[in-house]
Amino acid sequence: MNDFSQRGEKGTTMRDKMTVPAIQARKRGTKLTMMTAYDAPTAHIADRAGVDIILVGDSVANNVLGFEDTLSVTLDNMIYHTAAVTRTKPSALVVGDMPWLSYHISVEETVRNAGRLMREAGAGAVKLEGGRKRLKMVEALISSEIPVMGHLGLTPQSVHAMGGYRVQGKRVEAARELLDDARALANAGVFAIVLEGIPDVLAEVVTKEIAIPTIGIGAGPHCDGQVLVFHDVLGFNDIKPPKFVRQYAHLADTATEALQHFFADIRAGKFPADEETYHIDEETARAFHALTQHEE
Ligand code: KIV
Numbered sequence: 001m002n003d004f005s006q007r008g009e010k011g012t013t014m015r016d017k018m019t020v021p022a023i024q025a026r027k028r029g030t031k032l033t034m035m036t037a038y039d040a041p042t043a044h045i046a047d048r049a050g051v052d053i054i055l056v057g058d059s060v061a062n063n064v065l066g067f068e069d070t071l072s073v074t075l076d077n078m079i080y081h082t083a084a085v086t087r088t089k090p091s092a093l094v095v096g097d098m099p100w101l102s103y104h105i106s107v108e109e110t111v112r113n114a115g116r117l118m119r120e121a122g123a124g125a126v127k128l129e130g131g132r133k134r135l136k137m138v139e140a141l142i143s144s145e146i147p148v149m150g151h152l153g154l155t156p157q158s159v160h161a162m163g164g165y166r167v168q169g170k171r172v173e174a175a176r177e178l179l180d181d182a183r184a185l186a187n188a189g190v191f192a193i194v195l196e197g198i199p200d201v202l203a204e205v206v207t208k209e210i211a212i213p214t215i216g217i218g219a220g221p222h223c224d225g226q227v228l229v230f231h232d233v234l235g236f237n238d239i240k241p242p243k244f245v246r247q248y249a250h251l252a253d254t255a256t257e258a259l260q261h262f263f264a265d266i267r268a269g270k271f272p273a274d275e276e277t278y279h280i281d282e283e284t285a286r287a288f289h290a291l292t293q294h295e296e
Contacts, residue, residue: 015091018052020125020147020191023093026052027213032192032225034095034215035233038064038081040088042230047090053215054090055127055227056082058097059156063231070156073099075113079121086122095149096123100157103128103137110137114146127194129155131181135188142189150185152178152206153219154197167218169198179206186210194227195219197244218244 016022026032034053037043038060046054060081061067075098082096096117103110117123125147128134141148153168162168169178179202182193192213195203200220207214207222216223232241235250265271280288 015050017091018093020093023053024191024212027211027224029224032213032215034225034227036060036063036227036229036231037085038230039084043085043088043090043094046230047088047092051092052225053095053227054085054092055095056085056097056121056123057127057229058099059229063229063237069159071100071159075099075102075116078102079116082117082121082123093124094122095125095127096121098126098128103134107136107140111140111144111146114141115144118146125149125191127151129157131178132184135184138185138188138190148190149215150182150190150193151196152181152185152193152198153195156196165197167197167199169202175199175202175205178202179209182206182210182214186212192225195223218242 023032032053033051034055035046035051036057036059037046037054038056043054056078058070058073058078060077061070061073064081065073065077067073078096078099082094086094098110098114098117102113114126117126126141127149128137129151131150131152138148138150154162154165156165159165169175178198182195185193190212192215193206193210194215194217195206196216197218200222203214203216203219204222207224213224215225215227217227228245231237232245233248235241235247235252238252241247262271
């Protein structure tokens with residue numbers, strides 16, 4: 001029943017598989033759409049809706065696994081969730097996020113870890129946070145044929161170094177640093193860069209300056225594409241979303257009301273009804289009842 005790889009369902013159109021070159025070709029073209037998904041049903045919904053890129057983000061930590069921040073998530077967690085997404089065979093490009101400390105220790109470990117996300121989990125590319133600090137790792141990945149998406153600005157894995165989740169690049173010097181990081185990543189060959197939590201003007205300048213697509217989250221309208229977290233857009237978590245999120249549904253409320261209705265039906269003896277019940281023929285039913293009728 002749960003064949004998530006079925007294509008061309010009601011309300012959807014068959015699409016070509018999204019590739020890294022196809023993403024790069026969208027620079028200054030039709031805006032790119034990217035959305036997080038951490039499991040098969042959410043990946044299937046996003047893909048059916050026509051998303052270009054599914055990001056299996058390390059934000060699985062906060063949105064699904066109940067952690068306070070993304071630092072607790074391991075490479076094995078990311079492989080597990082990325083594999084669940086790729087098993088749905090989406091048309092979207094699947095990008096696996098590299099968790100904290102999986103690309104910081106050495107070039108060798110970085111390539112091995114990214115290779116696991118590709119080989120064991122089926123990712124089409126990996127994403128990692130940081131600019132020039134991570135350049136050696138980025139270059140090693142790209143020379144190992146692993147496509148890399150960069151991530152600059154408010155990088156959640158730096159929450160302690162940043163002193164909290166704060167908008168970045170608000171001053172000229174910080175903006176210059178970020179621009180230099182973006183140039184360095186683009187020159188190294190990353191295929192796109194996520195710009196998170198920065199002023200719109202800085203995102204505009206970076207987007208004009210580099211030849212690869214920028215994908216914004218809390219970075220204003222000038223990027224080549226936009227990304228948000230599935231659970232935020234659909235109101236899946238019962239929390240007030242950040243300023244940069246636009247909610248298109250309130251599924252936590254819808255689901256709570258549906259379950260309240262279901263539980264009320266159980267208590268009232270209205271569930272299950274006849275059509276939700278398996279039956280047998282009358283003769284067999286009589287024989288079943290006779291099982292408990294003891295002879296005198
Ligand atoms: O993990 C994540 O969800 C991300 C996006 C916010 C870009 O990195």
